[in-house]
Amino acid sequence: MGYRLTTTRFDKYLTNLSETFDIYAPVVQKGKGMYSDTEVVGYGKITCFDEIVFDKKSYYSPKEVFYPIRETLFYFLNDELKEAPLDIRPIILFVRPCDINGIMRLDTMFLENGGIKDYYYLRRRQLLKFIMIECTEGFDTCFCVSMGTNKTDQYDGVIRVQDEKILFDTDDEKLLTSALEENPKEVFTPRFIEENKVKVTIPEPDLVTKDVFEHEIWTEYTQRCIACGRCNTSCITCSCFTMQDVKSSDNDHLGERRRVWAGCHVDGFTDMAGGHSFRSKNGEKMRFKTMHKINDYYKRFGTHMCVGCGRCDDVCPEYISFSKCINKLNDIISEGGSND
Amino acid sequence: MSVNRKVIAKNAYRITKTRNKTALRIRVPGGHLETKYFPLIQSIAEEYGNGTVHFTTRQGFEVPDIDFECIPEINVKIKPLIEALGLEMVVQDGGYPAAGTRNISACIGNRVCPYANDDTTKVAQNLEKAVYPHDFHFKIAVTGCPNDCIKAHMQDFGIICVTEPKYDASRCISCEACVKNCKKKVTGALTMKNYTVERDHDKCIGCGECILKCPTGAWTRSEKKLYRMVIMGRTGKKNPRLAMPFIKWATEEVITQIIKNTYRYVDKYIDRSLPKEHIGYIVDRTGYKVYKEEVLEGVVLNQEAKVAENIQWSGYWYNQEENFK
Numbered sequence: 274m275g276y277r278l279t280t281t282r283f284d285k286y287l288t289n290l291s292e293t294f295d296i297y298a299p300v301v302q303k304g305k306g307m308y309s310d311t312e313v314v315g316y317g318k319i320t321c322f323d324e325i326v327f328d329k330k331s332y333y334s335p336k337e338v339f340y341p342i343r344e345t346l347f348y349f350l351n352d353e354l355k356e357a358p359l360d361i362r363p364i365i366l367f368v369r370p371c372d373i374n375g376i377m378r379l380d381t382m383f384l385e386n387g388g389i390k391d392y393y394y395l396r397r398r399q400l401l402k403f404i405m406i407e408c409t410e411g412f413d414t415c416f417c418v419s420m421g422t423n424k425t426d427q428y429d430g431v432i433r434v435q436d437e438k439i440l441f442d443t444d445d446e447k448l449l450t451s452a453l454e455e456n457p458k459e460v461f462t463p464r465f466i467e468e469n470k471v472k473v474t475i476p477e478p479d480l481v482t483k484d485v486f487e488h489e490i491w492t493e494y495t496q497r498c499i500a501c502g503r504c505n506t507s508c509i510t511c512s513c514f515t516m517q518d519v520k521s522s523d524n525d526h527l528g529e530r531r532r533v534w535a536g537c538h539v540d541g542f543t544d545m546a547g548g549h550s551f552r553s554k555n556g557e558k559m560r561f562k563t564m565h566k567i568n569d570y571y572k573r574f575g576t577h578m579c580v581g582c583g584r585c586d587d588v589c590p591e592y593i594s595f596s597k598c599i600n601k602l603n604d605i606i607s608e609g610g611s612n613d
Numbered sequence: 614m615s616v617n618r619k620v621i622a623k624n625a626y627r628i629t630k631t632r633n634k635t636a637l638r639i640r641v642p643g644g645h646l647e648t649k650y651f652p653l654i655q656s657i658a659e660e661y662g663n664g665t666v667h668f669t670t671r672q673g674f675e676v677p678d679i680d681f682e683c684i685p686e687i688n689v690k691i692k693p694l695i696e697a698l699g700l701e702m703v704v705q706d707g708g709y710p711a712a713g714t715r716n717i718s719a720c721i722g723n724r725v726c727p728y729a730n731d732d733t734t735k736v737a738q739n740l741e742k743a744v745y746p747h748d749f750h751f752k753i754a755v756t757g758c759p760n761d762c763i764k765a766h767m768q769d770f771g772i773i774c775v776t777e778p779k780y781d782a783s784r785c786i787s788c789e790a791c792v793k794n795c796k797k798k799v800t801g802a803l804t805m806k807n808y809t810v811e812r813d814h815d816k817c818i819g820c821g822e823c824i825l826k827c828p829t830g831a832w833t834r835s836e837k838k839l840y841r842m843v844i845m846g847r848t849g850k851k852n853p854r855l856a857m858p859f860i861k862w863a864t865e866e867v868i869t870q871i872i873k874n875t876y877r878y879v880d881k882y883i884d885r886s887l888p889k890e891h892i893g894y895i896v897d898r899t900g901y902k903v904y905k906e907e908v909l910e911g912v913v914l915n916q917e918a919k920v921a922e923n924i925q926w927s928g929y930w931y932n933q934e935e936n937f938k
Contacts, residue, residue, distance in 0.1 A: 305830065307727075307827075307830070309774075309821070313830065333829075342786060502828040505828070517808045520807075531808075533786050534829070535786065536828070539790075541788075
């Protein structure tokens with residue numbers, strides 16, 4: 274069962290929810306595009322229905338809402354620590370099924386990898402509720418169906434937008450407020466996209482041998498990739514971070530520890546003590562990312578990391594397509610996987 | 614045949630090396646033209662000229678090999694091209710009202726180019742409306758970024774579109790892409806301190822490269838469109854030289870007012886004993902201080918704007934070519 278709302282009624286409902294939640298959705302950020310006189314669609318706080326962008330994919334994923342790009346974890350003075358206060362309210366996130374699946378991947382990385390739950394991730398993550406944006410058409414670069422991430426039941430509410438009509442359903446008690454219940458009921462079962470324009474075939478993990486790692490396919494990416502890191506920063510499942518200890522300029526013993534997103538395509542990602550570093554060639558970085566997204570993660574957790582949102586394709590300034598890379602890799606591996 | 618050379622010159626026609634033949638210059642401010650005008654230009658070239666057109670260095674069209682007596686007839690036909698300039702005047706049948714102030718050229722700008730900080734054609738078109746028609750010989754060009762593809766530095770007024778980059782540290786991943794690029798390709802205005810980027814505003818030239826390099830959108834563009842204007846560049850047979858920065862971080866309104874005031878300045882100081890005098894030589898004669906004072910009169914500078922204290926133009930003098938003696 275669901276509810277049928279007009280945009281005015283939905284705005285009233287959002288106002289009602291805003292009393293408890295900060296509501297985030299894809300919004301147009303005017304003038305914030307990389308190029309002059311352009312806009313970008315990114316996640317931002319909303320107060321009304323019209324602000325939500327339904328007809329475009331967000332350039333950046335929603336992960337920055339609950340996994341900040343740069344987050345102070347604690348402050349230190351000599352041997353004393355003070356945890357950075359978490360001064361945020363519960364969050365409602367308007368997300369598509371692929372991104373919900375992506376957030377499940379982040380959950381696995383932060384909460385189920387290595388036996389210790391990541392405290393700083395968890396304290397924000399547990400404030401989240403998802404309103405799933407019904408997604409039956411997708412976009413040009415999506416390949417969620419191939420990744421099995423076109424569907425999910427991990428949502429707290431679901432919305433369908435049909436012209437002027439909004440259908441909304443939830444069984445979450447926090448979302449089921451009087452401002453919703455006063456609307457007419459209408460049977461509403463969410464649908465999911467069944468076919469994307471882009472399809473990928475993931476190489477059988479068992480067939481991925483060391484030969485593939487040395488295959489000349491990666492040389493092409495050494496020539497093409499500029500290691501800007503946009504594929505990492507736009508990705509819903511990239512979870513890597515680095516630490517920064519920032520000391521006060523006046524006092525070496527006073528400062529803060531931050532954690533900051535890192536990306537395997539960005540120079541310096543593999544820098545180690547003693548000046549060691551791995552994967553200096555950009556093709557090697559591409560290989561590392563590809564293997565993590567469609568091979569290594571699967572071997573460890575039983576699902577593929579990539580959810581086929583296609584953002585890495587959308588944002589690559591060099592027009593490198595990840596879905597194309599997966600398919601090329603599959604062809605190579607089906608043919609035996611060596612350079613010959 | 615009797616032709617008043619001065620009259621036809623103001624009308625955008627010229628004396629050519631072929632006796633009794635002239636050529637028409639068609640203005641295309643910003644160097645961008647709707648193709649619907651192509652058949653008209655083609656028909657003039659075919660009916661009155663020799664079936665060819667020349668793309669001028671200032672991005673107009675020059676239609677050669679026209680008989681002087683066809684001028685009135687052509688002037689009626691080119692009315693739509695003059696109307697397309699969008700000037701605040703009723704376009705008559707007499708053709709172009711002036712030719713001294715040259716076509717305002719522009720690079721492709723942000724209609725296409727990722728580097729461009731503005732729609733250069735639009736800026737050129739706006740300026741055209743502000744300064745044309747005028748008989749004084751002014752060369753103006755607009756370029757989308759300090760790469761200066763239009764060669765704004767070779768103009769009397771070269772307008773370089775810039776942006777004042779805004780940094781949101783909370784979005785920065787300290788990848789240093791902006792810092793490294795600025796150091797390598799620009800002026801090294803960015804440095805990393807405590808994993809956070811610091812921008813030296815005096816060194817920053819507003820090219821926007823940092824914004825293009827940033828993988829997280831930590832760098833974005835200023836809401837305000839800003840411009841650097843370089844002045845008094847020139848070629849010619851005496852003292853070719855690059856234009857030098859007169860004002861930076863100025864608004865369109867401010868640079869437009871300065872250019873308009875320069876017409877007043879020229880009118881006051883031009884040497885009328887000469888057939889024509891380029892502005893740069895007038896500024897050489899009056900000195901920069903006088904020029905500056907005259908053209909800034911009544912101009913309300915935006916708060917970001919900075920005007921050059923003094924300018925030393927470089928270039929060389931043809932009559933001092935010691936190297937060839």
